[in-house]
Amino acid sequence: METSWYSIDKNPLETIFRRIRELGYRVIAPIRLNEDHVVLDFANKFDEVSLDFIRPRNNPKSFLFPNEDTLLYFDYRSQNIKSPLNHSEKLALFCIHPCDANAIYVLDKMLLDPPEDPYYMLRRRNLMIVVLDCEKADDYCFCESVESRVPRVYDLWIVPSSSKYFISIGSRLGSLIIDHLPIKKDRSPEIRELNVKKYSFDWSHLRDLYDNEVWRELSEQCVLCGSCLSSCPTCVCFDVVDRVSHDLNACRRVRVWDSCIFRTFTMLAGGRIVRKSPEERFKFRFYHKFVFIKERYGVFGCTGCGRCISRCSSHIHPLEVVSEVLRNA
Amino acid sequence: MLNPYMPRLAHIVDVVDETRDVKTFILRPESAIRFEPGQFIMISAFGVGEAPFAIASSPFRPELIEVSIRAVGNVTRALHRMEKGDVVGIRGPYGNGFPVDQIKGHNVVFIAGGTGIFGISSFVWYIFEKRDDFSDVYLLYGVRRPSLMMRRYDLEKWRDRIEVFLTVDVPEPGWNGHVGLVTDLLDRLSLPRHDVVFALCGPPLMIKFAYYKLRKMGYGADQIFVSLERNMKCGIGKCGRCMLSNGLYVCKDGPVFRCDQIPERDIE
Numbered sequence: 044m045e046t047s048w049y050s051i052d053k054n055p056l057e058t059i060f061r062r063i064r065e066l067g068y069r070v071i072a073p074i075r076l077n078e079d080h081v082v083l084d085f086a087n088k089f090d091e092v093s094l095d096f097i098r099p100r101n102n103p104k105s106f107l108f109p110n111e112d113t114l115l116y117f118d119y120r121s122q123n124i125k126s127p128l129n130h131s132e133k134l135a136l137f138c139i140h141p142c143d144a145n146a147i148y149v150l151d152k153m154l155l156d157p158p159e160d161p162y163y164m165l166r167r168r169n170l171m172i173v174v175l176d177c178e179k180a181d182d183y184c185f186c187e188s189v190e191s192r193v194p195r196v197y198d199l200w201i202v203p204s205s206s207k208y209f210i211s212i213g214s215r216l217g218s219l220i221i222d223h224l225p226i227k228k229d230r231s232p233e234i235r236e237l238n239v240k241k242y243s244f245d246w247s248h249l250r251d252l253y254d255n256e257v258w259r260e261l262s263e264q265c266v267l268c269g270s271c272l273s274s275c276p277t278c279v280c281f282d283v284v285d286r287v288s289h290d291l292n293a294c295r296r297v298r299v300w301d302s303c304i305f306r307t308f309t310m311l312a313g314g315r316i317v318r319k320s321p322e323e324r325f326k327f328r329f330y331h332k333f334v335f336i337k338e339r340y341g342v343f344g345c346t347g348c349g350r351c352i353s354r355c356s357s358h359i360h361p362l363e364v365v366s367e368v369l370r371n372a
Numbered sequence: 373m374l375n376p377y378m379p380r381l382a383h384i385v386d387v388v389d390e391t392r393d394v395k396t397f398i399l400r401p402e403s404a405i406r407f408e409p410g411q412f413i414m415i416s417a418f419g420v421g422e423a424p425f426a427i428a429s430s431p432f433r434p435e436l437i438e439v440s441i442r443a444v445g446n447v448t449r450a451l452h453r454m455e456k457g458d459v460v461g462i463r464g465p466y467g468n469g470f471p472v473d474q475i476k477g478h479n480v481v482f483i484a485g486g487t488g489i490f491g492i493s494s495f496v497w498y499i500f501e502k503r504d505d506f507s508d509v510y511l512l513y514g515v516r517r518p519s520l521m522m523r524r525y526d527l528e529k530w531r532d533r534i535e536v537f538l539t540v541d542v543p544e545p546g547w548n549g550h551v552g553l554v555t556d557l558l559d560r561l562s563l564p565r566h567d568v569v570f571a572l573c574g575p576p577l578m579i580k581f582a583y584y585k586l587r588k589m590g591y592g593a594d595q596i597f598v599s600l601e602r603n604m605k606c607g608i609g610k611c612g613r614c615m616l617s618n619g620l621y622v623c624k625d626g627p628v629f630r631c632d633q634i635p636e637r638d639i640e
Contacts, residue, residue, distance in 0.1 A: 114377045117418040122459055126375055158376040158608050253617060254637075280612030283605040287419045294419040296377075298605075301613075308613060309603050312423065312445025315576065317602060331612070335619030 049210045050229035055221070059173065059199070060089045060137060062220050068135035068171055071106060073099050083139070094138060097181050098348055102276035103136055103143050107150060107166050114162070114283065114296045128161055135171035138201075142186045142348040144174045144194035146276030151196065152340035153279060171216060176202040180237035183349030185362055188242040191346040193234065202232045238347075242362045248372035249365065250334050253326070257371050261364055262325035264357040265304075271351035271359070272302035272328065277336075277344050280308070303327045329364060376608050379416050379461030385436065386456055390522045394487065395452055396428070396440040401462050404434040408469030409495035410599060410628045414607045415439065416461030417450035424604045424623070426573075427465065428490040428523065430497035437462070440490045440522060466607040467627045470495045470571065470597060475506070479564045482511040483582050485554055485574025489513055489522055491599040491627070492573045496526075500533050508564060509534040514554030514578070516540065518547040537561065554578060555585045565590070571628075573599040576640035583631060583639050593632035598639055600627050 063070055072086040075093035083099045083106070086092055116125040136143075151167065154160040174197040177184075186192045194200055198217035202209040209232035212218045252258075272278045282301040287294045301308060304324045309317035318324050336344030345361060352360050382401040390396055405413065409431050416422040423445070429438035443452040454460065472495075480499065482492050492511075499506050511534055515521050518540050527536055537557050539550040550557065554574075570591065572582050579598055586596055602614035602622040609624035616622065616638040620629070631639055 115379075117416075117461070119418070122381065124379060124381070124461065126378055128375060154610065156609070158374070160610055161375045161377075250618075253635075279610070281605065281610075282613075283422060283611070285416075285419050285421050296416075296418075296422075298611075301611075303612065303615075311601060311603050312448055313442075327615075327617075330617070330619070331615070335615070338619060 046211050046231065048229050048231045049212070049226040050207045051210065051224055051226045052207045055201070055208055055210070055224055056092075056094070056138070056175075057089045058224060059201075059220055060092065062223070063135045063137065063171065063173070066133075066219065068133045070135050070137050072137040073139075083136070086137070092138065094175065097177070097179065097184065098140070098142075098350055098353070100274075102274070102348070102350065103139065103147055104150065104276050104279065106134060106136070107147065107170065108154070108163055108279055110300045111297050112162055114298055116293060116295050118293045120292060128165060130162075130165045131169065133169045133171070134166070135173065137173050138175035139172065140177050140348075141174055141194040141200075142184075142191055142346040143276055144172055144197050145186075145191045145346040146348070147172065148195040149277040149336065149340070149342055149344055149346065150279060152342060153277075153336070156340070171220075172197045172199075172213075173220070174200040176200065177235070177237055178203065180239065181349070182239055183352040183360075184238055184347060185240070185242065185349060185360075186347035187236065187238045188362055189343045189345050189347045191343070192237070195342075202234070204232055242366060244365060244369055245372075246333065246337070248369055249330075252368050252371060253330065255368060255371050257368055258326045259322045261367055262322040264359060265321065265325045266356060267304050267321055267324065268356070269302040269304050270354040270356075272304055273300060274350040274354045276346065276348060276350070277332070278302070303331065329361065329368075332361070333365060376463070377606070379414070379422075379463040381459050382437070382462040384454055384456055384458045384460065387454075390440055391520050393444075394440055394442045394522055396438055396523070397451065397454075399437045399439065399460065399462060400435065401437060405437055405462070405465055406434045407431055407465035407494070409472060409498040410469035410491070411465035411467045411494070412607075412627060413437065413439070413462055413464035413466065414604075415447075415451065417447050417454070418461060420450040421447045422461070422605070423447040424466070424607060426491045426494070426599070428493040430501065431494055432497070432501050440487065442487050464607060466623055468625065470628050471630075472498065475569050477505070477507065477567075479507040479568040480509045481563060481568060481570045482509075482513075483554055483558075483570060483572045483574070483578075484511070484513045485578035486515055486520070487522065488572075488574030488578065488599075490573075491601075492571055493523065493526060495571060496530055496534070500530060503533050507567065510561065510563070511536045512539070512554050512557045512561075513537070514539040514541070514557070517542050518544045518549075553581070555581050558582075558585060558589065568595060570596045571599070572596065580640045583636075594630055596631040597628055598631055600629065600638070602627075
């Protein structure tokens with residue numbers, strides 16, 4: 044799809060921030076916690092927003108697909124099942140980076156694939172996405188190697204350049220946000236190349252290497268802690284747990300984030316574990332993200348945000364793993 | 373709004389003891405659950421959790437759903453504590469079921485072990501009702517001991533219209549039937565070579581051995597169907613737990629697979 048571009052000379056971010064709030068949205072923006080950490084959290088004033096960041100510690104998944112989300116309530120006395128589906132809060136993700144916008148695109152593919160996940164859909168329907176392009180990257184970033192440099196879904200995409208701010212409008216809501224701004228039609232901006240190292244693979248071989256011995260050796264650097272998956276913006280595999288109220292009169296069914304790297308993930312009643320070995324559990328993540336999601340939905344299940352590497356005690360880089368495996372093709 | 377995670381209520385109409393640790397629950401859902409042979413449902417014991425179960429009753433009787441359950445985990449043990457008149461949550465049916473139209477006109481051989489009989493029962497019932505649509509039909513069913521034979525009342529009825537062969541690993545006094553693995557029965561029967569379709573359900577080892585045995589006997593992987601059991605939390609292809617090593621969901625793309633459509637490592 045051809046993207047049409049506009050530009051504005053003056054920094055439009057503060058005006059956009061105020062406009063989003065005027066439109067009745069609660070704003071979620073990158074906020075600096077301390078020297079090391081920026082998180083996505085609710086911001087009431089533009090001053091709270093920190094734009095000097097590479098990747099926030101959390102990611103949009105926390106707001107669209109929160110951990111411990113309630114699926115239903117059951118009342119033992121009335122034997123009534125109640126749905127908590129009434130989210131109508133309008134949320135705006137302000138100044139997220141392209142990789143995180145693409146993570147929402149992947150979530151859309153997985154969770155809105157029929158039958159739709161209604162809990163996700165209700166939040167997603169009321170979500171505004173304002174993408175701020177990256178000005179820098181670090182060693183962990185690899186969006187360009189997984190076709191994720193350009194955001195696939197957004198209401199506004201703002202690309203700062205040395206002299207002005209380019210703006211692409213991705214929806215009618217996007218044009219509503221900037222209807223008061225003095226923007227002009229413009230050429231397309233140059234999209235900066237960011238990544239330190241570029242990987243280019245023939246991915247088609249990966250599927251056939253599932254049984255390759257190299258996986259065992261590679262899996263040995265992994266301690267199976269699950270940090271990669273809990274920090275991943277596209278990991279939405281879950282467990283479902285019933286919590287009984289303290290008065291024992293009701294229960295609440297919640298879904299809890301879970302990881303395919305844990306032993307219990309494939310455990311059946313009676314104790315049988317389908318993916319028993321650390322090796323099988325280690326490689327499953329790569330197959331799910333780079334092969335299975337790609338085949339089913341036409342997009343990688345990884346956006347190159349680099350969170351998994353930044354959290355990993357062994358700094359396991361997914362594409363280093365893939366390139367090691369593909370070397371055996 | 374349509375919420376696929378929302379169960380309906382179902383009343384337990386009756387509970388039948390099958391073996392020491394297996395009970396059959398006859399459920400009456402608020403409204404009939406129309407299903408294809410081989411599909412499954414998710415049953416909730418509210419406060420404990422939800423788990424997938426094969427529907428073991430006839431698809432021609434959708435208003436009463438039978439599930440046979442071995443008490444092995446939290447949910448199954450909670451269900452075992454329930455009685456006639458109690459209420460469970462039920463949602464579904466889920467999964468693809470057996471491709472009945474493809475199998476029509478062929479000879480069918482069911483191979484089931486232990487609780488695996490529940491996974492094929494609804495298909496056997498379908499054939500029982502539509503007997504003329506199929507050629508020769510055999511059921512080979514193996515359990516550890518004669519006293520662990522499940523759904524005997526069904527087996528007796530099925531004998532009227534299909535060939536039923538039973539075997540046990542360990543005989544008990546009074547058992548005059550075959551002793552040995554269910555796969556041994558394959559050697560003793562003169563099964564049709566062509567136009568035959570196999571349907572397997574049982575413990576992982578039985579499935580594996582039966583599959584390799586049939587392949588050795590010269591049958592193609594495309595003649596063998598298997599109903600798989602995996603951990604499931606959603607039933608609709610979201611929670612990711614049942615995914616096979618080729619990316620297919622057991623809940624959505626299965627639980628019934630033709631063996632040439634999945635890697636051999638997953639046939640267990």
